[in-house]
Amino acid sequence: MKADNEPTPRFGLRSFRAKFVLVVGGAVLFDLLLSGGLALWNVQKLSRDATSEVGEGLTTANQEYIRSYADSTALSVDLLLDRVHGDVKALAGVLQAQIDDPSRQQQVGATLSHQAPGSVKVVYDTKGDWAQNLPGSPSVVSVWGYLLGADHSPLPGVQKEIEDSTVIDLVAPTLMASGASKLQMYYIGPKERPIFRTVPYTDQAQTFDRLYPGHNKAEFWEFFFPGIYGSWQQWAKDPASRPVPDDITQTAPYTDAITGKLIVSFFHPLWTRDRTSIAGTAGADITLDQLAEVVERVKIAETGFGFLTMSTGNVVAINPSGQAIIGLTSSSDAGTQGVTGLERSLRGSTQPAIASLPLDQNNDGVIQHIMLDNKGERVPYIVVLKRLKPTNLWSSGPIKSETMSVGIVVPEGEIYASLFAAQKSISRATNRILLFQVGAIVVSLLIVFAAVLGISKRITAGLRALASAAQKLQSKDYSVRVNIPTRDEVGAAGIAFNRMAEEISFHTENLEQLVDERTRELGDANQEISALNEKLRDENVRLGAELAVARQIQMMVLPKPFELEAIPGLEIAAYMRPADEVGGDYYDVLQNGSRVKIGIGDVTGHGLESGVLMLMVQSVARALQETNEADPHQFLDRLNRAIYKNIERTNTDKHLTLAFLDFEDGRVTLSGQHEDVLVVRADGEVERIDTLDLGLPVGLESDISQFIDTHDIKFGSGDVIVLHTDGVTEAEDQDKRLFGFERLCQSARKRHGRSAEEIKTGIIEDLMAHIGIQKIHDDITLVIIRHT
Numbered sequence: 001m002k003a004d005n006e007p008t009p010r011f012g013l014r015s016f017r018a019k020f021v022l023v024v025g026g027a028v029l030f031d032l033l034l035s036g037g038l039a040l041w042n043v044q045k046l047s048r049d050a051t052s053e054v055g056e057g058l059t060t061a062n063q064e065y066i067r068s069y070a071d072s073t074a075l076s077v078d079l080l081l082d083r084v085h086g087d088v089k090a091l092a093g094v095l096q097a098q099i100d101d102p103s104r105q106q107q108v109g110a111t112l113s114h115q116a117p118g119s120v121k122v123v124y125d126t127k128g129d130w131a132q133n134l135p136g137s138p139s140v141v142s143v144w145g146y147l148l149g150a151d152h153s154p155l156p157g158v159q160k161e162i163e164d165s166t167v168i169d170l171v172a173p174t175l176m177a178s179g180a181s182k183l184q185m186y187y188i189g190p191k192e193r194p195i196f197r198t199v200p201y202t203d204q205a206q207t208f209d210r211l212y213p214g215h216n217k218a219e220f221w222e223f224f225f226p227g228i229y230g231s232w233q234q235w236a237k238d239p240a241s242r243p244v245p246d247d248i249t250q251t252a253p254y255t256d257a258i259t260g261k262l263i264v265s266f267f268h269p270l271w272t273r274d275r276t277s278i279a280g281t282a283g284a285d286i287t288l289d290q291l292a293e294v295v296e297r298v299k300i301a302e303t304g305f306g307f308l309t310m311s312t313g314n315v316v317a318i319n320p321s322g323q324a325i326i327g328l329t330s331s332s333d334a335g336t337q338g339v340t341g342l343e344r345s346l347r348g349s350t351q352p353a354i355a356s357l358p359l360d361q362n363n364d365g366v367i368q369h370i371m372l373d374n375k376g377e378r379v380p381y382i383v384v385l386k387r388l389k390p391t392n393l394w395s396s397g398p399i400k401s402e403t404m405s406v407g408i409v410v411p412e413g414e415i416y417a418s419l420f421a422a423q424k425s426i427s428r429a430t431n432r433i434l435l436f437q438v439g440a441i442v443v444s445l446l447i448v449f450a451a452v453l454g455i456s457k458r459i460t461a462g463l464r465a466l467a468s469a470a471q472k473l474q475s476k477d478y479s480v481r482v483n484i485p486t487r488d489e490v491g492a493a494g495i496a497f498n499r500m501a502e503e504i505s506f507h508t509e510n511l512e513q514l515v516d517e518r519t520r521e522l523g524d525a526n527q528e529i530s531a532l533n534e535k536l537r538d539e540n541v542r543l544g545a546e547l548a549v550a551r552q553i554q555m556m557v558l559p560k561p562f563e564l565e566a567i568p569g570l571e572i573a574a575y576m577r578p579a580d581e582v583g584g585d586y587y588d589v590l591q592n593g594s595r596v597k598i599g600i601g602d603v604t605g606h607g608l609e610s611g612v613l614m615l616m617v618q619s620v621a622r623a624l625q626e627t628n629e630a631d632p633h634q635f636l637d638r639l640n641r642a643i644y645k646n647i648e649r650t651n652t653d654k655h656l657t658l659a660f661l662d663f664e665d666g667r668v669t670l671s672g673q674h675e676d677v678l679v680v681r682a683d684g685e686v687e688r689i690d691t692l693d694l695g696l697p698v699g700l701e702s703d704i705s706q707f708i709d710t711h712d713i714k715f716g717s718g719d720v721i722v723l724h725t726d727g728v729t730e731a732e733d734q735d736k737r738l739f740g741f742e743r744l745c746q747s748a749r750k751r752h753g754r755s756a757e758e759i760k761t762g763i764i765e766d767l768m769a770h771i772g773i774q775k776i777h778d779d780i781t782l783v784i785i786r787h788t
Contacts, residue, residue, distance in 0.1 A: 033441075046430075062415050063367050063382075066300065066408055070365065070386040073306055074406040076294045078389050083180035084266055084286055085248050091185060092247075092268035092282035094171045098164065099270060099279050109163035112170075119166045120159075124152035130205045130216055138169040139186075141197040142205040145216045154195075161193045165280075172199035175284075183256065183263055183285040190280050191229055194220035207258045225251075231399035232269040232278050243401035244390045250402070252395040253288050253316055262288035267394075292317035295406065304410030310393075311359055311403055313346035325372065326409060327351040359385065359405060369412070380412040466490075466497060473501060554578075554611050557618050559589040567596055570663065571756035571786040575764055576779070577727075583779040584610025585725050586617050586656065590625040594664055597625055597635075598785060600674060601658035601698070602725040606779050613654050616646050617698070632662050632671035637705045640698045647699045655699035659691050661713075661721065661785070668715040671708060673697060675724055678745060680752045682718030686745050689713065720759060721785040722748050727778035728763075731771050739770050756786040 098105040113120045122131035122143055129145035131154065147158045154162060165187050172185040176199060186198040198204055208215055212223075221229040228249065234241050251265040263285045270279045291308060295317040298306030305322035309315045315328055327350030349355045353370035368383045385405045393402030465482045472480040480501060484494035564572040572589055584603030589596065599621055603610040620642045629635045636658070647654060659674035670677060673695035679687040689711060696707040715721065724744065731739040747766040751759045760782060767780070 066367065066382060066384050066410060066415070067365055067386075069298070069300060070306075070384045070406055070408045073295065073298055073408070074386040074388055077291060077308065077404075077406060080180055080286075080290060080294060081250075081389075081391070084182065084284055085246075087175045087179045087182065087185070088248060088266045088268045088282055088284045091168070091171055091175055091187075091284070092270060094167060095165075095187060095280070095282050096270050098167055100273055102273075105164050105167075108167050109160075112166040113163050116166070116169065119169055120163050122154060122162070124148070125205070128205055128209045128216065132205045135201055137201060138173055139166075139197050139199040140201040140204045141165070141195055142208075143195050144220060146219075147193060147195070155193075158189075158193045158195060161189045161195050161280075162197075165189070165195065165197045168197055168199060176200070180286065181290060183259060183261070183287055185282075185284045188220070188281050188283065190278050191219070191221055196220075202258050204258060225394060227397040228267070228394045228399060229278065231394070232281075235269070236271060236275060236277055242392060243399060244392045246392060249392045249394055249399055252310070252314075252393065256285065256287075259287075264288060264291070288316065295319075298408065300408065300410045301414035302411075303414065304408065307407045307409070309346060309359070309405050309407060311405070313357075313359060315344045315346060316404065318344075322409065325374070326354045327372075328354075357383065357385070357407075364405075382408075382410050382412055382415060384408045466493060469497060469501075473504070479505070554583065554615060557615065558587070563591070564589060567591055569666070569788055570596065571784075571788055572598070573756040573760040573784045575760055575782045577776070577781075578611075578779050579606050579727070579776050583781075584614055584654075584656070585727065585779040585781040586614040586658070587723070587781050587783050588618055588621060590622060592625050592628065595625075595630060596663040597621070598661040598663065598723070598783065599658065600723040600725065600781065600783055601656045602674070602727075602779070602781075603656040604654050609650075609652055609654055612650075613643070613647070613652070613656065613699070616643060617656065617658065630662075632660060632669055632710050633705070633708050636660065636672050636695060636698075636708050637703075640704050641702065643699045644702045655697045658698045659694070659723075661723070663715075663785075666715065666787075668713040668721070670711045670713055671695065673707075675726055675729070676741065677713075678722035678724075678741075678748060679713060679715075680720040680722065680748050682716065682752070684749055684752050686749050688741070688745070715787050717787055718753070719787050720748065720752060720756070722759075722763075723783040723785070725779060725781040727776070727780040728767060728782055730778060731767060731776065731780070732774055733770050734772055734774055739767055743770065756784040759786070760784045 098108065109120075116137060118133055119137045119139065119141070120133070122133050122141065124131045129148075131143040131148060131152065133141050141162055143154050143158060143162070147155060149155050153159070168185075168187050176182055176185055184198050184200065184202070186196065188197075189195040196204065215223050232249075235247075247268050249267045249269070251267075253262050253264055255261070256263040265283055265285050267281045267283045269281050271277070272279045295306045295308045296319040298304070303321070303325075305319055305325070307315050307318035307322060307326070315323075318326075318328065323344075326346075328344050328346070329348060329350070346357055346359075347355055351372050353372060357368070357370075363385055364387045365384065368385075370381050370383055371378045372381050373379075385407050388404045388406065390401050390403045392399050465484060469480045469482045481498050482494045484491045558576065559572075559574065564574075567589070574587055574589075576583065576585060576587065578585070584606040586599065586601040586603065588599045590599070591597075599617075601614070601617060603613045617639070620639050624635050624638060629638065639658075657672075657674045659670065659672035659677070661677075662669040662671070670689065670691065671694055673691050675691070677689040677691060679689065681687070691711075694709045694711060696704040698704070713721070722744070729739055729741050729744060733739075743766070744763065747763045748759060751762045754762075763782060763784075
């Protein structure tokens with residue numbers, strides 16, 4: 001039978017259950033529709049973003065790939081040229097050593113002439129009016145008609161040139177067999193005696209007669225290489241006039257007189273003993289096939305290719321299919337004088353986009369998008385140009401600077417094929433996700449509607465029971481209890497209600513006794529708190545005294561002013577300010593006879609542990625100095641070993657950066673890793689010395705000997721060295737801006753010429769003005785050393 005005040009369960013519009021279903025069901029329905037709509041929108045947005053990100057990523061990756069390919073190809077060409085340069089310089093080095101030592105040159109020439117007379121004995125050719133040695137020697141030497149006397153024998157000076165140049169027979173064959181593949185290596189005499197000695201032996205003079213009629217009657221250098229000798233003469237007078245700071249001169253590609261191949265020659269001028277004139281040249285030839293092979297191996301995607309061009313646009317190397325794609329035409333420019341060149345210029349391309357390609361420095365490695373005509377169809381291509389190392393180039397006339405470029409050309413459709421495929425896959429996946437999402441929303445709506453109806457019935461039943469029990473409790477029936485069998489939040493509310501009813505009943509019956517017990521408990525707690533406060537005050541006093549003693553000990557071991565003033569030749573001023581009662585910064589000035597060792601360091605953190613470690617370092621350093629340990633490397637290594645073992649024993653994680661300056665007989669040697677050292681010269685010039693590679697933090701590893709290095713510092717009269725810890729450069733103003741190394745440099749520079757004490761005082765004033773009212777967070781140490 002129901003109680004009079006028990007609510008009658010109904011499912012009407014005014015019932016809790018109906019309101020619960022309407023509110024919760026409507027909220028869940030709105031949430032599902034909103035979240036589902038947002039999910040669909042996010043999926044579409046994610047698809048667009050993914051497509052964009054993948055597109056940008058693949059585009060960037062492809063462009064970086066093309067740039068890397070261009071860089072590696074350019075590096076391969078540079079390496080090939082460097083190897084040839086190295087061989088030519090090796091040959092030139094031997095010949096130059098002979099020139100610089102005439103007695104040895106005469107002895108070597110005489111010995112080789114005696115052992116291999118075929119290398120120095122030439123035979124006159126009546127038809128060509130020149131003389132040349134017979135086959136059988138490692139090299140061929142040709143002597144032109146105007147260098148022969150009336151008896152058709154070489155003039156005395158020319159004959160000596162022939163004998164002196166035989167040393168090439170010892171060196172050139174070995175260089176030909178090693179290093180870069182070379183067509184030939186040779187020596188050409190000076191303008192007054194231009195004999196031509198070449199390894200290996202060839203019909204040299206006969207070939208010149210056939211290809212260059214009249215050459216035997218003309219001066220050799222001006223006939224074949226007009227302008228090159230004059231440039232070398234200018235280099236002898238003014239080495240800085242070289243377009244590129246290297247003695248190697250490279251020719252533009254030309255047709256070799258002997259082999260008929262397109263070649264590039266590399267000359268290294270030889271100098272007279274006094275370096276005021278030209279004593280001849282060493283040289284080597286490589287075929288254009290070797291350069292072309294590097295470039296023609298380029299293959300990107302299906303039809304991508306490479307080419308090698310000079311700064312004028314003349315293409316030195318390209319494969320036939322690439323030549324057709326970019327519309328190049330070839331022509332030879334042969335003359336009666338000088339070498340024969342090859343002209344195949346980008347500027348003459350039938351493709352306007354190729355003809356207008358920029359070859360300057362600003363476009364080095366830049367991705368360029370161009371359109372090329374391919375059988376009447378406009379096709380997009382990507383072009384990257386990578387410049388090689390600059391060289392001295394002779395083409396015709398004075399030597400000038402030349403920078404060749406490697407070009408990479410690839411169709412955009414081929415390089416972006418993977419991008420288009422990825423975008424299509426993302427689109428298909430997005431459509432599938434949208435269909436699945438719509439289906440999931442519909443199913444979720446059905447499940448949620450059924451669940452709300454079921455849960456509302458369980459919740460309202462428990463709530464009705466709670467409401468009835470609450471009315472009884474209000475009527476002071478403290479024995480009332482509810483039975484809610486569910487284990488959800490409503491069941492938990494029923495359990496909490498029952499416990500509350502029990503506690504109300506208990507507290508109502510025992511309230512006075514409970515008040516007395518709580519009063520006693522509060523009194524006992526107050527007594528315990530008072531005792532603890534008294535112990536805490538005593539402990540604070542004890543710790544304060546210990547820190548004061550530690551700070552006093554730390555300050556006691558610092559160098560005294562009279563010690564610093566007693567050091568001859570140096571003014572030293574120092575400043576130290578700990579951030580806490582005990583600091584972790586270290587500095588010391590140790591003197592033992594004529595040797596002065598100045599140390600500065602920074603222990604990690606600050607406080608008592610850091611201060612104790614600083615005192616350990618001071619003690620070990622003093623002991624090592626007193627044992628006459630003068631080797632900076634051994635000094636720092638032994639100090640580290642001692643500190644490391646102490647750190648292990650004390651079970652702390654501290655370590656420190658530490659550097660030492662050793663001053664003796666006017667020499668300063670820097671060792672150890674710490675902050676950068678600032679040197680202000682007497683004329684106000686500022687130098688910054690990095691100590692990163694001079695050591696490793698002390699106490700971090702047991703053995704740092706392999707990391708320790710030294711650096712000698714020039715320290716003249718009036719020069720100033722500034723040592724500091726990071727508490728100086730990392731001090732902050734109220735806007736969190738650091739004092740920084742540049743401000744330290746400016747502060748020291750504007751006081752150069754003053755005493756060490758004045759410089760120190762001025763820097764500290766600038767530092768404190770920068771900090772202002774800000775709290776100092778780190779120890780500050782500054783040491784100024786001035787050479788008097």
